Amino acid sequence: MPTAPAADQVRLLAVQEFDLRLQQARHRRDSLPVLATIAALEGEGGELGDHIVALSTDAGDIRREVTKAEDDVQNVRARAERDRAKLDSGNGSAKDLQALQSEVVALAKRQGDLEDVELDAMERLEAADEILATARARALEIEAALAVAVTERDADFATIDAEIAGLAAERAAAAAGIDAGLAALYERLRASHGGVGAAVLKGNQCQGCHMNVNPGDLARMQAASADDVLRCEECDRILVRAV
Ligand SMILES: [Zn+2]
Incomplete structure (x- = not known):
């Protein structure tokens, strides 16, 4: 023995x-409730970040659609104005003027169609921007909540670490020479x-x-x-x- x-x-x-x-x-240090809060916020923030990237890409695509639709409308409008100016000048044969008149009517129809496309794209852009703004606002909330939680965690860690250091010193004194x-x-x-x-x-x-x-x-x-x-x-x- x-x-x-x-x-x-x-x-x-x-x-x-x-x-x-x-x-x-x-154990208390490792199982602080705030650690679970931080993990949950980091998880949600990460997913939301990916989501925001995808939403931004979508909004960018729609914004380009709007720009293209605006250009298309502008081109048709300019063409119609040129036609009308020629008609107003009265120069050209009766046949030419008749053709111009037909084109002005066709262009008016075309402009209406393109304006519908433009309006549709603008409405979709507005909706996409709104969703994106909501997601960004939530991301800011998460960031703020995370900052609060990290501050709380660090304060708790500091308290417990001081306690651990004190206990470790007492333990060392108690164990010395055994x-x-x-x-x-x-x-x-x-x-x-x-x-x-x-x-x-x-x-x-x-x-x-x-x-x-x-x-x-x-x-x-x-x-x-x-x-x-x-x-x-x-x-x-x-x-x-x-x-
Ligand atoms: Zn026993």
Whole structure:
């Protein structure tokens, strides 16, 4: 049976207490509700960013349609004006003037059709711009909410990190000088036993697993030297006798 000074075994319980508090503080740091908020906002912001790129492309395409429709209307209008000026001048044969007259009528019809195309494109552009503006407004909201959440997270981190630093310093002081073999055994057991490597024997109960030690083992433990390092038969942890 390995041995370590009884006083070191007792000090191990204080180290264990600090280790548990450190573990809890780290868990609290990793599971801050604000971290889930940040992840959700970042997810939504990313998706929205992609959506905005697609919407911008659509709006740009429609804007080009509007420009083309405007140009088409303008060209037809200019052509009709030229025709009307020729008609007003009265120059040319009766046949030419008749042809011009027909073209002016055809151009008026064509202009009407093109203006319908232009109007349709303008309406679609207005709708696309509105959707884009809504998406951009939401993106700004997300950005603002994210900034608030990040500030909250950083403040929480700072508080918990200070707490962790304080506990780590206290833990180091509590662990200083403890028998190296005992400390190594404790670390090994702590790593494989859910963060608890040493527990006190209270009455006949191991406070690590809360199982009762059978009378035979208890008698053997009570008879053991104070420096003997005892282990719980149930959970295998270092069992420190009452302090
Ligand atoms: Zn136990």
